[in-house]
Each structure stands twice: as C-alpha cells, then as structure tokens.
Amino acid sequence: MHERSDFLIIGSGIAGLRAAADLAAHGTVTILTKADPTESNTGYAQGGIAAAIGVEDSPEEHFADTMAAGDGLCDEDAVRVLVEDGVTYVQELLEWGAAFDRDATGQPALGREGAHRVRRVLHARDATGREIGRVLWSRVAADPRVRVLRHSRATRLVVRNHRCEGAIFEDGGRGGTIEARSVLLATGGAGQVYSDTTNPAIATGDGAVMAWHAGARVADLEFVQFHPTALALEGMPRFLLSEALRGEGAWLINADGERFMSRYERGGELASRDLVSRAMVTEVARTGRPVFLSLQHLDPDWVHRRFPTIAAACQAAGLDLARDPIPVSPAAHYLMGGVETDICARTTLPGLHAAGEVACTGVHGANRLASNSLLEGLVFGARAVQAMLAPPAAGEMNNVRVVDGGPVEWLLAAEAAPPARPDLDHEVRKVMWTAVGLIREERALAPAVEQLATWSRRSNLATLGYLIARAALRREESRGGHFRADVPSRDDLNWRFHVAEKHSP
Numbered sequence: 001m002h003e004r005s006d007f008l009i010i011g012s013g014i015a016g017l018r019a020a021a022d023l024a025a026h027g028t029v030t031i032l033t034k035a036d037p038t039e040s041n042t043g044y045a046q047g048g049i050a051a052a053i054g055v056e057d058s059p060e061e062h063f064a065d066t067m068a069a070g071d072g073l074c075d076e077d078a079v080r081v082l083v084e085d086g087v088t089y090v091q092e093l094l095e096w097g098a099a100f101d102r103d104a105t106g107q108p109a110l111g112r113e114g115a116h117r118v119r120r121v122l123h124a125r126d127a128t129g130r131e132i133g134r135v136l137w138s139r140v141a142a143d144p145r146v147r148v149l150r151h152s153r154a155t156r157l158v159v160r161n162h163r164c165e166g167a168i169f170e171d172g173g174r175g176g177t178i179e180a181r182s183v184l185l186a187t188g189g190a191g192q193v194y195s196d197t198t199n200p201a202i203a204t205g206d207g208a209v210m211a212w213h214a215g216a217r218v219a220d221l222e223f224v225q226f227h228p229t230a231l232a233l234e235g236m237p238r239f240l241l242s243e244a245l246r247g248e249g250a251w252l253i254n255a256d257g258e259r260f261m262s263r264y265e266r267g268g269e270l271a272s273r274d275l276v277s278r279a280m281v282t283e284v285a286r287t288g289r290p291v292f293l294s295l296q297h298l299d300p301d302w303v304h305r306r307f308p309t310i311a312a313a314c315q316a317a318g319l320d321l322a323r324d325p326i327p328v329s330p331a332a333h334y335l336m337g338g339v340e341t342d343i344c345a346r347t348t349l350p351g352l353h354a355a356g357e358v359a360c361t362g363v364h365g366a367n368r369l370a371s372n373s374l375l376e377g378l379v380f381g382a383r384a385v386q387a388m389l390a391p392p393a394a395g396e397m398n399n400v401r402v403v404d405g406g407p408v409e410w411l412l413a414a415e416a417a418p419p420a421r422p423d424l425d426h427e428v429r430k431v432m433w434t435a436v437g438l439i440r441e442e443r444a445l446a447p448a449v450e451q452l453a454t455w456s457r458r459s460n461l462a463t464l465g466y467l468i469a470r471a472a473l474r475r476e477e478s479r480g481g482h483f484r485a486d487v488p489s490r491d492d493l494n495w496r497f498h499v500a501e502k503h504s505p
C-alpha cells in the first residue's frame with residue numbers, strides 16, 4: 001500500500017486526536033495507531049487535567065507552580081502558552097461534552113494534587129483520560145475526511161531533501177507508506193523502557209527513536225519522572241495509584257504505621273514526585289520493610305465513590321482501598337524529554353511536528369507538575385495544526401546546547417536491525433531500572449551506556465535506553481527527575497540549559 005493524505009498523524013492519544021479534530025477541516029487526515037485507537041497513556045490517565053479556571057486561581061499562579069516544579073529548566077514561553085491557552089482548550093472540551101465531575105453549584109469540581117498551591121484539577125472520577133478520549137474520538141470518528149489505520153505501527157519516517165514527507169508502517173500484513181505534506185508525531189511516552197512502569201504496553205518511545213533516526217533533534221531525555229505510588233505486589237503490573245489520592249488526604253506510612261514524609265520533606269505527602277519517591281526509597285532502606293498508602297482515616301464510602309477505578313484494581317488484587325494499607329513503590333511514569341520542538345510543535349526537521357508526551361517543548365523543564373501532561377497534549381495538539389497548514393519549517397526550543405549524537409555508522413547498523421527480540425527488551429528494561437532509574441551514579445551509568453549501545457543495533461527499545469542513559473551520564477548535576485547520587489546538587493552555573501542531540505551527518 002502506498003498512499004497520499006494531506007496530513008499524517010501518528011498516534012491516537014489526546015495530542016493526536018485533538019490535532020485531527022481541527023485538521024480535518026483543511027484536508028484528508030490519516031491516523032496511524034499501533035493498537036486499538038483507545039489504547040494509549042491518555043486512556044489510563046486517572047487524576048485529571050489542570051487548568052486555571054477556578055475563581056481563586058489564575059494562569060499566573062498556574063505558571064508559577066509549573067515553573068517551580070520544573071526546577072529551573074522550564075521554557076517560560078512554552079509554559080505561558082500552556083497555562084493561558086489551556087484555559088481556552090479546557091473550556092472547549094467542556095463545550096464538546098466532557099463529563100467532568102461537578103460541585104454543588106454545578107461548576108467543575110476542582111481537585112488538588114502535589115505541588116499545586118490551589119485546587120485546579122478537573123476530573124471525571126478517576127478515569128479522566130478515558131472521558132477526554134471519548135469526547136475527542138467521537139468528533140474524529142464521525143468525520144469522513146479522517147481515516148484511522150488501526151494496529152498499524154509506524155516504523156520509519158520518510159525523509160527527502162531534509163524534509164519529512166510521510167511514514168512507513170507495518171500492520172501484520174504487507175504494511176505500506178503514507179506520504180503527506182505534513183506529519184505529526186503523537187506517539188506518547190516511553191515508560192516501557194523500564195521494568196517497573198505505570199505505562200501500558202504501547203508506551204515504547206517509538207516516536208523519539210523514529211525522529212532521531214530521521215535526523216531530528218531529541219532533548220532532555222535524562223529527565224524521567226518516577227511516580228511514587230504504584231501498586232507494589234509481586235508479579236503484578238505496577239498499577240498507578242493516582243496522586244489525587246494524596247491530594248484528597250491519603251497518607252504514606254511505613255510498616256510500623258508511622259507517617260514518615262514530614263521527616264524528609266516540608267511538603268509532606270504532597271511534595272514533588274521526585275522528592276516523595278526518593279524519600280520512600282530511603283525509608284524502605286532504613287527500615288528494610290515496604291511502605292504503604294493509607295486511606296483508613298477517610299470515609300470509606302466516599303473513597304469508593306471518588307476512586308471507583310482504583311478501588312476496583314485494588315479489589316482485584318485482594319485489597320480494599322479504603323480499609324487496607326496498600327503497598328506502594330515508585331515506577332517510571334513520564335518522560336519530560338523527547339523530540340525537541342518550538343511552541344508551535346515544529347521539530348528541527350521541516351515537515352515533522354510533535355505534540356504530547358513524545359515532544360519536548362520545555363514546558364515541564366526537569367520535572368512535570370501533576371496533571372499538566374493531558375493539558376500539554378491538548379494545547380500543543382491543537383497548536384500543531386497552524387504549523388501543519390503553513391509551509392514546512394524547522395523550530396527550536398530556547399536555551400538549548402546541542403551536542404553531537406555520534407556517527408552515522410552506528411545509526412545505519414540500527415536501521416538494518418532485525419525486529420526487536422522480547423528477551424533482549426526484557427534485559428534492556430532491567431538495566432534501565434537498576435542503572436538509569438530513580439537514583440543514578442556514574443559507576444553504574446557508564447557500563448549501562450556501553451551495554452545499551454551494543455544492544456541498540458538490535459532493538460529500538462535499546463536505542464531509546466541508550467539515548468536516555470547517555471543523557472543521564474552526561475548531565476553531571478541533580479535536577480528535577482534526574483538525580484545523581486555522585487553529584488547530588490543542582491548546578492545552575494554549568495547546567496542550566498537543555499541538552500539536545502542529533503546524530504552526525
């Protein structure tokens with residue numbers, strides 16, 4: 001199959017669907033999506049979407065909280081766009097029929113999450129992403145100009161004369177090529193590069209690897225967010241226990257039933273995710289026993305009503321969310337870095353755009369504020385449309401230092417790679433978790449980089465792991481989601497910039 005469409009979107013999460021909703025007015029749109037269209041990180045998002053719509057809130061305050069969470073590395077222009085346009089696009093979602101929870105006055109009920117100073121998180125019980133996906137999907141699926149190719153995995157971008165003109169995909173059959181005047185990468189996150197992750201199986205970071213192979217710049221890959229509270233039961237996937245639980249009063253306790261967070265952080269349970277995660281790991285090391293999330297002091301009926309999805313997942317594991325201490329541990333959750341873009345979603349490769357978790361706009365800096373990522377996908381998915389209608393042009397982030405990403409021989413070897421081997425990917429995930437996880441140091445990172453470089457000739461997941469590990473080794477400081485035990489302080493003098501790389505020509 002070799003076809004042409006005006007616009008090609010790779011991915012059907014919030015970013016891809018929001019772009020498709022507007023693009024269809026301007027031409028034909030093809031969406032490639034590698035599983036069922038609803039299978040995405042978006043579909044699993046629980047806590048909510050942040051927007052400064054409350055009477056006690058303002059975009060200025062949302063801006064300040066986002067900048068503080070980003071630990072000195074947020075791009076101010078991008079954050080301003082996020083918090084200001086965010087209000088408009090969230091209002092639009094409401095107009096389109098998003099059934100967010102309402103308070104007694106009929107206004108959207110606003111939840112609180114870590115590092116937000118005010119309540120500003122709109123939610124649909126604890127399945128907010130599913131509700132947003134439903135609304136966007138119903139608009140896109142009804143449009144005859146949008147064609148969705150399901151179970152079609154993009155494997156390579158088509159680049160001619162330094163311009164992206166489409167993508168090659170496989171679909172279990174003959175596969176094919178879609179050519180387009182403009183391409184949007186909306187392939188989401190990469191949690192699956194770690195053995196312990198909250199992300200579903202689709203989150204393998206394909207977009208970053210495809211963009212890298214195509215010659216676009218990737219940036220900030222060392223900044224990975226580990227969520228503190230994933231359900232920690234032997235042999236079970238790390239199901240996320242949303243931050244909204246702590247926002248609504250849940251405690252972290254140790255095996256003696258003691259609340260311990262205030263001993264480590266002033267913000268207690270609602271300190272930023274990296275701080276809570278490291279405090280938990282330290283407490284486990286100190287006591288030699290696990291830590292738990294506890295809602296036993298809250299009204300059990302209310303807990304079950306407010307968090308039905310999480311309660312059901314706990315029940316399936318034999319636990320009562322309201323009455324039992326729930327064993328938790330950190331897990332890889334979100335990739336702040338990705339394909340470098342400007343605030344119009346343009347990458348450094350003309351014709352290629354990126355929005356949502358795959359992109360690095362600089363909006364999250366070194367650490368993402370809770371509930372800002374659905375917002376990012378919504379805002380930058382919508383903004384990508386204007387750039388996709390204009391002639392192909394490259395864009396860059398501010399405050400970037402570009403490094404040479406290595407020779408092309410290595411790249412060619414990777415492109416000629418046989419399909420990924422599950423056993424190899426399993427090894428990649430283990431190495432990433434132990435050497436490139438929550439706490440990093442040079443003596444573990446350096447051999448991991450070497451090992452992953454060898455494997456990257458055989459697997460895309462290893463290529464991504466290699467790029468993340470190399471970025472983590474390069475940044476000799478600790479900031480946001482990147483913590484180096486051997487250089488535990490933030491070093492603004494030498495490191496207050498984004499590091500981007502692209503392979504050598």
Ligand SMILES: Cc1cc2nc3c(=O)[nH]c(=O)nc-3n(C[C@H](O)[C@H](O)[C@H](O)COP(=O)(O)OP(=O)(O)OC[C@H]3O[C@@H](n4cnc5c(N)ncnc54)[C@H](O)[C@@H]3O)c2cc1C
Pocket residue numbers: 010011012013014015016032033034035037039040041042043044045046047048049050128129152153154155186187188189198199200202203206207240333334355356357358370371372373374375377
């Ligand atoms: C459990 C969980 C809970 C979360 N809770 C929240 C929350 O409460 N609030 C919040 O703001 N954020 C939350 N997040 C993060 C947020 O959900 C994601 O960052 C966001 O949904 C990403 O949207 P996206 O459109 O960029 O990508 P996704 O929603 O991940 O969509 C990516 C799409 O790309 C497709 N795809 C991937 N690779 C290919 C390929 N090679 N070819 C074709 N298609 C491909 C996938 O199949 C999928 O359709 C949560 C994440 C998880 C995992």
